[in-house]
Amino acid sequence: MEFRYILAGQSLTLDTEKCIGCLMCCEVCPHNVFSFAEGKARIADRGRCMECGACARNCPVSALTVTSGVGCTAAVIGGLLKGGEPNCDCDCGTAKSKKVRCC
Amino acid sequence: MSFDLSNAVLRPLSNTKQQSIPVVSTKLSMRDIIDGWKVRWGFGRNRYLVKPGLYACGNPTASSMVLVSANYKLSFDALRKELSGIDAWILVLDTKGVNVWCAAGKGTFGTQEVIRQVKNVGLASLVSHRTLILPQLGAPGVAAHEVAKATGFRVVYGPVRAKDIPAFLKAGMKKTDAMRRVEFRLADRLAVVPVELVHAWPFAVGALLVSGLFWYLSGNLTPAAYFRYAALFLSPLLVGSIFFPCLLPLLPFKAFALKGCVLGSSWSLFAIGIFRLNGMEAASYFLLSTSLISFISMNFTGSSTFTNLTGVKWEVKVGLPIMITAALAGIVIIAVRLSMFLMKG
Numbered sequence: 001m002e003f004r005y006i007l008a009g010q011s012l013t014l015d016t017e018k019c020i021g022c023l024m025c026c027e028v029c030p031h032n033v034f035s036f037a038e039g040k041a042r043i044a045d046r047g048r049c050m051e052c053g054a055c056a057r058n059c060p061v062s063a064l065t066v067t068s069g070v071g072c073t074a075a076v077i078g079g080l081l082k083g084g085e086p087n088c089d090c091d092c093g094t095a096k097s098k099k100v101r102c103c
Numbered sequence: 104m105s106f107d108l109s110n111a112v113l114r115p116l117s118n119t120k121q122q123s124i125p126v127v128s129t130k131l132s133m134r135d136i137i138d139g140w141k142v143r144w145g146f147g148r149n150r151y152l153v154k155p156g157l158y159a160c161g162n163p164t165a166s167s168m169v170l171v172s173a174n175y176k177l178s179f180d181a182l183r184k185e186l187s188g189i190d191a192w193i194l195v196l197d198t199k200g201v202n203v204w205c206a207a208g209k210g211t212f213g214t215q216e217v218i219r220q221v222k223n224v225g226l227a228s229l230v231s232h233r234t235l236i237l238p239q240l241g242a243p244g245v246a247a248h249e250v251a252k253a254t255g256f257r258v259v260y261g262p263v264r265a266k267d268i269p270a271f272l273k274a275g276m277k278k279t280d281a282m283r284r285v286e287f288r289l290a291d292r293l294a295v296v297p298v299e300l301v302h303a304w305p306f307a308v309g310a311l312l313v314s315g316l317f318w319y320l321s322g323n324l325t326p327a328a329y330f331r332y333a334a335l336f337l338s339p340l341l342v343g344s345i346f347f348p349c350l351l352p353l354l355p356f357k358a359f360a361l362k363g364c365v366l367g368s369s370w371s372l373f374a375i376g377i378f379r380l381n382g383m384e385a386a387s388y389f390l391l392s393t394s395l396i397s398f399i400s401m402n403f404t405g406s407s408t409f410t411n412l413t414g415v416k417w418e419v420k421v422g423l424p425i426m427i428t429a430a431l432a433g434i435v436i437i438a439v440r441l442s443m444f445l446m447k448g
Contacts, residue, residue, distance in 0.1 A: 003287055003407075006357045007414040028242035028260055030285035031409065051411040052208070054242035068243065069412035070208055072405030073359075076412075076419045086412060 002048070009033065009049025011067035016040050018063035025055035025064060126159045129187040131180055142176055143294070145301045151176035155197035157224040161190035165231040168272070170261070171217065172238070173198040173206050181265040189272065192230065196220055207244030214246045218253045227255065236261045236276070239283060287408045292348040295406040299344040299399070306395060310336035313391070316437060317384065320444050335378050339392040342370045343399030351403075358414070359407075360422035363400020367393035383440045390433030394426040401426075 012033070021039040030052065035044035041063075053068025069086060079086035131139075142151050153174040160183060169192045172182045179195060186193075196216045198206035206212035217235070221227070237245060239260040247258035262271050262282035271278055314332035321328060347354075347366055354362035371392040375385045401418055404410040 003352065003409045004357055005410045005414050007417060008411055010413055024247065027283070028239060030240065030263060030283065032280070032284060048409075049411065050409050051413065052243045054207075054239075057244070057246050058242055058248070060248040067412070068208075070405070071407070071410035071412050071415045073402045073415055073419055074405050076415050077423070080419070086416065 004047055005050070005071075009043075009046035009051060009066075011051060011065075012043060012046060012049050012055075013065045014041060014043050015063045016042075018061050020061055020063075022060060024058045024060065028054040028058050030054070124157050124159050126161075127183050127193070129160060129183050129185075129189075131184050135180055139177055139180060144297045152200040153179045153195055155195045155220065157226070157229075158193040158195065159191075160186045160193055161188070163190045163192050165229065167191050167230070168232075168234065168236055169194055169226065169230060170236045170268075171196060171220075171241070173201065173203045173212055173241075175200050175202045175206075178202050182268070185265045185268045189269070192226075194220055194224065194226070194235070203238045204240040204243075207241045210244050212241045213244040214249045217245055217250050217258075221250075221254045221256060233257055234259055238265075239263045239278075240285070285408045287351075289349065291408070292351060292406075296345055296348055299348070299403070299406065300340075302402075303340045303344055303399065306340055306399075307337060310340060313437070316441065320440060331378065335374060335380075335388070336392075338374060339367070339370065339395045340399070342366065343396040346370075347396070347400045347403060348406075351407075358418050358422070359404050359410070360397050360401040360418045360426070363397035364393060366400065367396030370396060383436050387433040387436035387440070390429045390436070394429040394433070397422070398426050 019040045021036070021041065023036060023041070025041050026034045026036055031048040031050060033043060033045055033049045034055070035042045049066075050071060051066050051068050053066055056062075056064040056066045056068070072086075076086040138151060153176060155174050167190045170182060170186075171194045172178055174195050174197055179193075182193065196206075196212055197220075198211045198216070201209065201211060203212055217237070221235070227233075233256050235250070235256045236259050237247075240263055242260055245258065247260070250256060250258050259276055260278075261276075262268060262278055263285055264282070267278075267282045271282060311333060314329065314336045317332045317336075318324065318329045321332075343363065343366075347363060350366060351362070354365055356362050356365065368389070371389045374380075374392065375388060380388055401422055404415050404418070
């Protein structure tokens with residue numbers, strides 16, 4: 001079963017010039033977004049990307065960029081109410097708060 | 104406040120220089136299972152932080168592998184129960200009691216915390232190799248190349264699911280494609296239902312109040328009549344929290360609010376038929392129930408494994424005003440009905 005979501009992977013960019021073909025992006029992507037051909041990574045299917053940011057974080061030559069964030073309604077509404085960026089800022093696990101939304 | 108490890112810890116490890124490393128059991132006790140169930144339902148989950156640091160599994164030596172985990176009880180237990188018959192070290196990061204994937208997104212399961220814990224426990228003098236095995240879902244927070252630069256330890260990303268660890272290790276730390284993929288099967292979706300239900304309680308209070316209003320307006324003030332309305336108004340909560348996760352792949356559209364709108368309007372029409380509502384009652388029920396189910400469905404994005412921030416922002420921006428307007432319209436209809444009732448009386 002493969003799920004698809006709206007506006008998937010729009011912020012994902014890959015600079016093929018910079019890519020050294022280390023395969024880290026293929027290794028960490030949980031949704032099989034990348035393929036590998038002629039010694040370089042390729043964005044094979046953008047529509048599967050959830051912008052988790054694992055690929056960009058683990059790219060040693062910064063060839064990948066993505067605007068990552070939590071795809072979570074509660075966080076987005078929380079951000080709107082507080083006037084800040086969407087943030088999964090639930091203080092989970094601290095003594096201050098018992099909120100468990102994201103966890 | 105931390106998770107009572109007395110169930111998990113067998114004995115302190117005595118065959119190394121560091122005397123105080125606790126050895127954890129790979130079997131979950133009945134108590135662990137009950138506690139895990141309580142965590143799922145959100146009861147006192149703050150008491151289930153695992154103390155960060157180093158743990159031993161089996162009889163690890165200097166050449167045994169090091170597995171990194173989060174200090175959330177369910178993460179820690181999911182890992183240790185797969186390690187039966189395996190000698191390994193477990194390095195628990197301080198993620199404030201949050202699971203690996205969420206913590207990686209927040210950056211608490213992150214590069215700096217890995218570096219800090221590796222140094223804190225003196226890992227370099229305890230083991231002879233230079234490899235850390237991290238859960239793949241920790242990757243959004245950890246830059247493998249930066250950990251290597253700062254500690255000398257190479258990061259290997261293991262499988263997404265702990266249950267694949269034995270096969271991953273047997274294959275010489277090689278993953279199959281399936282081990283790399285995040286799924287969202289029925290069982291995964293059902294696992295988050297308890298917390299969805301717990302979060303729906305303010306709506307349940309509202310539903311019981313609205314039921315009271317309808318009951319009062321109906322003029323039939325018997326307990327049976329109240330229960331009928333309570334069932335009517337509580338049902339959208341159950342439909343949104345349980346049916347939606349189950350039916351997720353079958354519902355049309357990609358946006359969760361739209362999927363929820365399809366489910367919500369279908370349910371509302373069905374309930375209107377079953378409970379034989381008509382006129383203003385039916386109209387206000389349809390508006391309230393459909394917008395509520397749509398809202399609960401949209402909230403399920405936070406529990407899903409494939410939604411992105413850009414899309415969720417769009418859903419909230421476009422969907423939320425429509426839901427609020429529909430719900431307000433439903434309330435206005437009840438208010439009009441109430442004032443008509445009071446004027447007549």
